[in-house]
Amino acid sequence: MLERIKKKLTDEKDLCVVYLGGSITEGAGASAQDRRWASRIQAWLEENWPDTRWRSHNAGIGGTNSEFGVFRLQHDVLSQKPDLVFVEFAVNDYKTDGNQCRNAMEGIVRGIWTKLPETEIVFVLTATVKMEEECYRIGQVPESVIIHEQVASYYHIPVIHVGEELLEQIRREGAAPETYLPDGVHPNDRGHAVYYETIKEYLLKGIYGLARRPLPPPMGDLRYGNVRMLDAVKTAETDFCREAISLCGRYTGYISSNVPGQAGRVEFDGTGIGVYWMIGADSGIMEYRIDGGKMQAKSSWDTYALRFDRCNHCMLASGLEEGRHVLEFKVSGDKDEGSLGHFLRIAAFLVM
Known part of the structure; x- marks a missing residue:
């Protein structure tokens, strides 16, 4: 579990989690809200730490990218005063201009840590069949994934590759992509379950050595620094x-x-x-x-x-x-x- 979250689970027992992203975070493709990956993670947290007062907010909006995310930050995220924020925009950033994507993701990180420096951030990188066909299948990594990884590395933020894990599972099983991604983008209940299990296992492994440092100089031009x-x-x-x-x-x-x-x-x-x-x-x-x-x-x-x-x-x-x-x-x-x-x-x- 993330170090600051572990400490708060012991000392404070009062935590808020925000899930910021697009339609996959919102739960598109799931048969019910409690079957989406975000709801499953929240239920797992509440079940395993029952003495903690949990609050959560799903800030996923379908069809939206990280640029809208950085504008929504105050209204949808910071207003909740979260202890943990999951950020999911790799799919909707897939065809976004690289510089815009980098600046927006950096804007989200700096926006959170400027106001709430103790908040943990986790990037959740999803994937689509198109990303598999155009990139992964030929040994390439989608630009949005590369950029999200670069921002995460620069700011020492954990990254969970749920999309790559799902695509790998499809390959291992020899299954049709529609088995997990009926429309090629949005996971069904089986797909959301894979995302949930991947995130849960990552959190259970323990994330150490990610000591927070003061905000470094910006990577980009901070065009989203005062949105x-x-x-x-x-x-x-x-x-x-x-x-x-x-x-x-x-x-x-x-x-x-x-x-x-x-x-x-x-x-x-x-x-x-x-x-x-x-x-x-x-x-x-x-x-x-x-x-x-x-x-x-x-x-x-x-x-x-x-x-x-x-x-x-x-x-x-x-x-x-x-x-x-x-x-x-x-x-x-x-x-x-x-x-x-x-x-x-x-x-x-x-x-x-």
Whole structure:
């Protein structure tokens, strides 16, 4: 078991665990929430240390990568004051720009340890059939895995290769990948069980010699060193409706409009801005500009939206001059061919 966790199990007996990641952490593919790997690990902890008061929070959001993860850090992770954080983004970072991936993962680590230096972090590296076909099968390692390992090594963070273990088990058994990964990405109950067993065995082995050191100089440019979320309901000047309900169960309160031409604006200090919004069957297109510049457009709809609603993020601008800027936005009269409406539902603005 991790050294600081072992000590807290003995001395404090009051621990919080946060599981930060994408759909695999959220539990996609599992037949029930208690069958997902994160829930199984939590149940194992509670069963084996029954005298401890356990708290847990699953901060997995499907289809999201480490960049959104670093923006969500304060709201979804640090607010829980965790003692242990599992971070899982290797799959959703697979096609992400390498520098962005490295900076975001580093931003997560530094963001946690700047506020909570005693918190343990563990990277959980998952895998897909596509990663097997494009990389592992020909003796290569996916770039996202390499980068996550590099960040982990630099900051002395444990890494658990659950994806590689699952792929190896499939090879040993001569099984079809669909036996464990029906859609090639999300594990079924059998796949989640392999992830759980791999993590459990790793934790039971004991992780020693990972003494925490002061935060070293950053690996990258710290572009995510001062990220924050501006609550849309509180900060946007707009005629959009102000909703008091939760956005996909992830963020309480958001602004919304289905009226083409309805507009808003928000001022921010920083070098970049994005949106935390909903992708749904009736989602539309945002037209926007920064500091009175050229009007641009981003869609909050995709084909997956026809099957389920979800939260995600979209960066609108980066590399701006440091200082005060103005984002103007409005509901577009255009929409994607498959969309059922023009809705924009925005929970927060992401500032860097």
